[in-house]
Amino acid sequence: MKLTGNKILITGGGSGIGLGLTERFIQENNTVIICGRRASALEEVATRFPAVITRVCDLAVEAERVGLYNWVAEHHPDVNVLVNNAGIQHWMKIDDPGFYERAKTEISTNIEAPVHLTALFVQLASLDTIINVTSGLSFVPFTKVPVYSATKAFFHSFTRSAQYLLQSRNIEVIEMIPPALNTDLGGKGLHDAAPPVSDFINAIFQQLKDGKTALTFGFSEAMAKAGPEEVTAAFNRLNGHAG
Numbered sequence: 001m002k003l004t005g006n007k008i009l010i011t012g013g014g015s016g017i018g019l020g021l022t023e024r025f026i027q028e029n030n031t032v033i034i035c036g037r038r039a040s041a042l043e044e045v046a047t048r049f050p051a052v053i054t055r056v057c058d059l060a061v062e063a064e065r066v067g068l069y070n071w072v073a074e075h076h077p078d079v080n081v082l083v084n085n086a087g088i089q090h091w092m093k094i095d096d097p098g099f100y101e102r103a104k105t106e107i108s109t110n111i112e113a114p115v116h117l118t119a120l121f122v123q124l125a126s127l128d129t130i131i132n133v134t135s136g137l138s139f140v141p142f143t144k145v146p147v148y149s150a151t152k153a154f155f156h157s158f159t160r161s162a163q164y165l166l167q168s169r170n171i172e173v174i175e176m177i178p179p180a181l182n183t184d185l186g187g188k189g190l191h192d193a194a195p196p197v198s199d200f201i202n203a204i205f206q207q208l209k210d211g212k213t214a215l216t217f218g219f220s221e222a223m224a225k226a227g228p229e230e231v232t233a234a235f236n237r238l239n240g241h242a243g
Contacts (some may be wrong), residue, residue: 001129001172003208007031007079009072011059011117012086013052014041017133017178021083021195024205026051033076035068036086037061059086059113060105069120071139080126083135084114085176089148103147115158122171129172132159136179136220139229143239163213172213176204179219 012018013034025032033053042054057068075223087110090102138156141149163173204215
């Protein structure tokens with residue numbers, strides 16, 4: 001994709017990887033729209049980056065996804081890049097009280113939302129790029145986040161199919177595959193020892209400049225290249241103390 005002169009919608013752009021992408025895309029002279037559930041988080045970003053356009057939207061709700069698309073189609077019909085970044089992560093066990101209800105929120109946000117948004121936004125004549133944020137856990141699950149890992153495996157598979165299916169529309173589909181990073185995903189403090197988001201952003205932007213469509217870093221780079229034995233070994237390392 002070209003890195004400047006775009007109008008980009010980033011879901012979940014108020015924190016974590018989404019915020020890192022927002023900052024970098026602005027630096028690269030793009031117009032950025034961010035959406036998220038928390039108005040306060042969006043307002044903080046807009047204070048730091050006055051050029052950012054914000055929209056409050058709960059992507060777990062189908063009607064709000066439709067409303068987001070209709071708003072973009074009416075007010076920003078020149079959006080040409082969709083970044084499906086929003087996601088939630090629950091640390092839980094299958095026999096925990098409320099497991100299924102929490103699982104449903106992950107499935108609606110991590111699977112239903114980006115699949116639906118993809119179907120909606122390909123209707124925009126201007127759309128030429130979709131970036132899907134999956135995970136290194138697409139390749140090997142971390143059993144403390146069993147449903148999250150499964151949703152990312154689904155999203156990885158869907159992205160591979162979309163890359164093929166949208167070729168005839170001249171829509172480039174890019175998979176961004178982060179490892180664990182120092183964000184609040186899953187809860188504050190859980191990833192404090194992980195690499196900073198800034199290191200990941202620097203690495204993946206270099207890969208974008210190089211024309212790559214599978215963007216990896218650290219653990220996710222290793223897993224994307226791993227064979228069956230390496231995946232099994234990684235699973236055992238990740239989950240040796242899980243449960």
